[in-house]
Amino acid sequence: MRGKPTLRDVAARAGCSITTVSNILQGRSHLYREDMVEQVLRAGHELGYRPNSVARSLARRRTATIGVVLDPQHARLTHNLYAHDVLDGILAFLEPRDYDIRLITPRTNDPAAVWRRIDNGSIDGAVLIAPVMGSPLLEWRCYSRLPVVAVGSTLPDEYGVSCIDIDNETAMATLTEWVIQQGHRAIGFIKGHPLHWSAHQRERAFRRTMALYNLPVREEWMLQGDYSPESGVRAAEQLLRQSELPTVVLAANDDMAMGFLQHCRTLEIAVPDRISVAGFDDSVWVQRMGIPLTTIHHDRYQVGYLAAQRLLHQIETGDAHPQRTLINGVLVVRQSVAMGYALASATTPQPTYSTEGGSRS
Amino acid sequence: MRGKPTLRDVAARAGCSITTVSNILQGRSHLYREDMVEQVLRAGHELGYRPNSVARSLARRRTATIGVVLDPQHARLTHNLYAHDVLDGILAFLEPRDYDIRLITPRTNDPAAVWRRIDNGSIDGAVLIAPVMGSPLLEWRCYSRLPVVAVGSTLPDEYGVSCIDIDNETAMATLTEWVIQQGHRAIGFIKGHPLHWSAHQRERAFRRTMALYNLPVREEWMLQGDYSPESGVRAAEQLLRQSELPTVVLAANDDMAMGFLQHCRTLEIAVPDRISVAGFDDSVWVQRMGIPLTTIHHDRYQVGYLAAQRLLHQIETGDAHPQRTLINGVLVVRQSVAMGYALASATTPQPTYSTEGGSRS
DNA sequence: TTGAAAGCGCTAACAT
DNA sequence: ATGTTAGCGCTTTCAA
Numbered sequence: 086m087r088g089k090p091t092l093r094d095v096a097a098r099a100g101c102s103i104t105t106v107s108n109i110l111q112g113r114s115h116l117y118r119e120d121m122v123e124q125v126l127r128a129g130h131e132l133g134y135r136p137n138s139v140a141r142s143l144a145r146r147r148t149a150t151i152g153v154v155l156d157p158q159h160a161r162l163t164h165n166l167y168a169h170d171v172l173d174g175i176l177a178f179l180e181p182r183d184y185d186i187r188l189i190t191p192r193t194n195d196p197a198a199v200w201r202r203i204d205n206g207s208i209d210g211a212v213l214i215a216p217v218m219g220s221p222l223l224e225w226r227c228y229s230r231l232p233v234v235a236v237g238s239t240l241p242d243e244y245g246v247s248c249i250d251i252d253n254e255t256a257m258a259t260l261t262e263w264v265i266q267q268g269h270r271a272i273g274f275i276k277g278h279p280l281h282w283s284a285h286q287r288e289r290a291f292r293r294t295m296a297l298y299n300l301p302v303r304e305e306w307m308l309q310g311d312y313s314p315e316s317g318v319r320a321a322e323q324l325l326r327q328s329e330l331p332t333v334v335l336a337a338n339d340d341m342a343m344g345f346l347q348h349c350r351t352l353e354i355a356v357p358d359r360i361s362v363a364g365f366d367d368s369v370w371v372q373r374m375g376i377p378l379t380t381i382h383h384d385r386y387q388v389g390y391l392a393a394q395r396l397l398h399q400i401e402t403g404d405a406h407p408q409r410t411l412i413n414g415v416l417v418v419r420q421s422v423a424m425g426y427a428l429a430s431a432t433t434p435q436p437t438y439s440t441e442g443g444s445r446s
Numbered sequence: 447m448r449g450k451p452t453l454r455d456v457a458a459r460a461g462c463s464i465t466t467v468s469n470i471l472q473g474r475s476h477l478y479r480e481d482m483v484e485q486v487l488r489a490g491h492e493l494g495y496r497p498n499s500v501a502r503s504l505a506r507r508r509t510a511t512i513g514v515v516l517d518p519q520h521a522r523l524t525h526n527l528y529a530h531d532v533l534d535g536i537l538a539f540l541e542p543r544d545y546d547i548r549l550i551t552p553r554t555n556d557p558a559a560v561w562r563r564i565d566n567g568s569i570d571g572a573v574l575i576a577p578v579m580g581s582p583l584l585e586w587r588c589y590s591r592l593p594v595v596a597v598g599s600t601l602p603d604e605y606g607v608s609c610i611d612i613d614n615e616t617a618m619a620t621l622t623e624w625v626i627q628q629g630h631r632a633i634g635f636i637k638g639h640p641l642h643w644s645a646h647q648r649e650r651a652f653r654r655t656m657a658l659y660n661l662p663v664r665e666e667w668m669l670q671g672d673y674s675p676e677s678g679v680r681a682a683e684q685l686l687r688q689s690e691l692p693t694v695v696l697a698a699n700d701d702m703a704m705g706f707l708q709h710c711r712t713l714e715i716a717v718p719d720r721i722s723v724a725g726f727d728d729s730v731w732v733q734r735m736g737i738p739l740t741t742i743h744h745d746r747y748q749v750g751y752l753a754a755q756r757l758l759h760q761i762e763t764g765d766a767h768p769q770r771t772l773i774n775g776v777l778v779v780r781q782s783v784a785m786g787y788a789l790a791s792a793t794t795p796q797p798t799y800s801t802e803g804g805s806r807s
Numbered sequence: 808t809t810g811a812a813a814g815c816g817c818t819a820a821c822a823t
Numbered sequence: 824a825t826g827t828t829a830g831c832g833c834t835t836t837c838a839a
Contacts, residue, residue: 101825
């Protein structure tokens with residue numbers, strides 16, 4: 086016996102067949118006499134035997150590994166705190182079930198190449214992290230029959246993939262509504278990256294809610310961003326030089342809100358005294374900022390956990406029905422949004438709107 | 447042919463042996479006639495053949511996968527931004543070499559169990575992320591013969607493992623020295639987690655540098671922290687209630703510096719006007735803080751890159767010489783440290799210690 | 808130029 | 824209660 090001990094070595098030492106060893110080591114010891122079990126266990130232990138998981142995977146046609154795939158767009162983890170949290174949730178679900186994770190970060194946009202890399206027999210299924218519009222990951226159905234679930238993007242039905250994500254529309258509607266209830270009427274918005282579904286969903290919810298309250302959406306206050314802090318700075322530059330300003334700006338994510346805040350500091354514009362800001366996502370750092378940010382929180386860990394659960398279900402049952410799970414965002418009120426009455430009533434003096442469904446006094 | 451096409455299927459279709467297909471698909475086409483090559487390639491393409499990497503690994507006794515192992519102590523990625531950056535570097539090196547990453551997060555402290563999970567034939571080597579004192583990961587030599595390199599912990603030689611890390615001592619000495627050169631004489635320190643080698647290395651460098659400049663280290667200003675923001679808050683509570691205060695506090699990492707800053711805000715103590723703070727690590731968020739933090743930066747991406755490089759070298763050459771690589775930290779001066787002259791003389795009117803090297807007025 | 812055959816280490820029917 | 828055997832899909836001598 087040279088190199089690592091194998092089943093054969095253990096069998097030889099225990100004086101039995103490899104089947105016996107295999108069975109016993111897989112927990113089917115009830116089939117055997119006690120002393121045999123004992124023998125085998127001891128032999129295995131003495132040799133320091135460890136089952137080779139590659140051979141096992143080949144024989145079982147199951148790898149007990151799932152892939153976590155980052156979109157080539159944001160393949161650097163560092164810039165993707167989201168993936169971080171989700172990964173934790175995935176790990177939490179997988180660990181006790183003895184599944185492992187393979188991290189896959191395609192660097193190309195060629196779907197064939199990407200899927201060749203993902204679906205090469207080394208995983209039983211994959212979690213796609215926030216695929217964006219036009220992502221090779223979404224060509225899934227043409228290139229692979231692997232069970233798949235997407236997180237961080239609420240995909241249109243036609244992609245046929247299960248997804249787990251925050252309910253962007255409801256959450257943004259909640260935030261907008263809350264801001265309005267704080268008395269704000271003049272509201273600006275920084276849009277997210279146009280390739281992200283979430284950006285459109287958040288914007289749509291904003292517009293819809295404004296309409297619901299009969300508030301005008303002023304296009305010169307709708308700034309294009311791309312979810313990066315820098316784009317938040319640019320949005321601030323563009324907005325703050327205008328003669329008329331909104332009393333509050335909603336950013337489609339925290340990073341842009343941060344950038345906005347940063348530029349306000351540069352210009353010595355007090356937040357929230359002169360202008361209010363809210364974000365979306367509740368990124369780790371925003372709580373520790375100079376001006377703690379009012380934002381939407383959601384349990385990203387749970388997103389990962391659910392994704393892993395869903396994926397394992399698909400793998401084990403073969404059930405391929407795409408299913409959509411949206412989890413609730415929750416409004417976290419911190420200190421970046423001030424009451425808007427004074428300013429607001431000056432701008433838009435309508436009495437209306439809050440009648441809908443609410444109890445009247 | 448049922449299920450995914452295999453070598454056999456391709457061979458059948460191309461009318462040749464599987465050896466031929468295998469060879470050609472591995473790029474040894476020069477051995478064959480052009481039309482044969484052509485045949486095979488076409489057959490493979492038509493069938494959508496993709497080599498099964500599990501079978502390949504078994505046959506080659508090489509998995510082309512490396513493990514990235516988190517210490518059970520900090521198994522939640524979320525709380526480990528460090529791992530993030532390093533992972534990116536590792537990925538960057540591995541991707542073009544067609545290596546994959548398996549993420550391993552042991553949840554137990556039993557070294558046998560931990561290493562059974564790590565070294566089960568599914569990886570060719572492992573990167574250990576910041577193993578702490580007493581970590582099961584460090585029992586490596588007893589349980590595995592896998593090539594291994596550690597990052598984020600500068601381990602003592604006796605562990606016999608290669609490591610790549612920032613040069614903690616030099617960097618902290620640099621920071622301390624700089625602070626002294628800013629005119630500070632009364633300097634406090636928040637220590638890191640006692641199980642981390644880095645904590646001791648940073649503290650040692652601080653003390654050594656103070657000694658070098660003949661400055662006293664006042665033990666009541668040496669606060670015990672654990673690298674968490676909360677411990678920074680606690681340190682602040684403990685320090686700021688003292689009657690005599692240092693003019694500057696060095697925290698052994700940014701998180702604690704943040705906590706400290708946060709408590710200063712609570713107490714309305716202006717930073718850096720009334721007290722200066724410096725950190726260590728240059729975490730992503732500190733640049734965007736209310737008071738941008740002066741800190742030590744190092745290229746964590748490069749740490750990961752080098753680690754992967756070293757590991758692959760070990761795997762490919764079998765060279766198991768433990769080697770230590772320390773990379774330089776660089777001082778990043780932001781706005782959390784003020785010049786120390788005025789304050790120092792104001793708060794602590796002793797004539798003493800500030801003589802050394804400082805210019806008198 | 809090409810192919811046959813012996814594994815890699817394990818699993819799982821199917822005997823016995 | 825235990826063993827025999829035929830794979831899993833690929834690589835790699837070695838022979839033709």
